[in-house]
Amino acid sequence: MWLLSMVLGMTMLVSCAGETARVQTEEFHGADRTDRAVIEFAPPSPETIPGSRLGEQIRLGYEIVVNTQEYGRPYVGNRLNCTNCHLDGGLNPNAASFVGLASVYPLYRSRNAKVNTLADRINECFERSLNGRALPPDSSKMQAIVAYITWLSEGVPQGATIPWRGLQHIDSRRPLDPANGKKIFANKCAFCHGSDGLGTMSGPPVWGPKSYNIAAGMARVSVAAAFIKSNMPRGWGWTLSDDDAYDVAAFINAQPRPDFPGKTNDWPKGGKPADSPY
């Protein structure tokens, strides 16, 4: 459990540093929005994991999230782990944190125009962000991930508005400049992600056959820009200008990556975001 404690400790530091109001992405303006009292970012400490079968599930869920390559193997089709985007095991409030999510789902989402359970939403990341396939909803692995996120959501009331949810959206104030993005990538990203974008020992792939597919959230320029702005270069979040974050996101997302055949079923009732790549 030392790893989890370390991650929790780190998250406390991060959450103090990044006290800014969050704008939720349009997908989050669902029927669940209530404007109740502000909720604190206060994930439970690892000592509160029960020493029962449920506790084992929570620990397995954590392992799957931080080492999806090993623990989620048959369902993963690229070289990513959940924690590569949901940083620090989903505990980083700047990187689509898992804290509180069990109190947000089930939730209607326009991408598939239905009410999604937490398991449905997790499977969307398996199929898209991990370019793999869905886990059976009643499988022990899916139940473990749900148990982990549910544990991280203790004390957050059902239907609450979670201020740290998602990514902090930024605006682009001028047309995208992928040539500038290419330069930024070479100067500030290639060191860890490789000049070919395929990843190194120090960073996962950001394009190519082992990256997220075109139907992943990260394949939208505004989503990648928001993630990059607050988290990249790793350890130097908030150092790029908004324009540079957009340009480098546009450059990365213009590179080849896997297709997603199921994309034709997306947004069946409308609501497709303007920056969807398909």
Ligand code: HEC
């Ligand atoms: C010091 C090394 C380092 C640098 C420099 C760096 N990254 Fe990362 N990046 C990482 C690591 C490590 C992760 C995975 C984080 C984790 O697992 O904790 C990551 C994750 C990502 C991800 C999400 C996962 C994926 O591979 O799709 C994107 C997108 C990304 N970085 C883009 C960038 C961009 C753009 C830059 C330049 C502005 C950049 N990174 C600079 C190390 C780095």
Ligand code: HEC
């Ligand atoms: C390539 C990056 C990436 C990877 C890898 C990834 N995700 Fe995601 N995930 C995202 C993005 C981006 C979002 C949407 C955040 C937003 O729209 O603000 C998201 C959303 C989610 C949500 C819904 C969040 C919410 O606020 O409603 C859950 C749950 C989730 N992911 C779970 C997982 C799990 C579990 C894994 C591993 C099996 C995983 N994700 C892997 C990028 C990723």
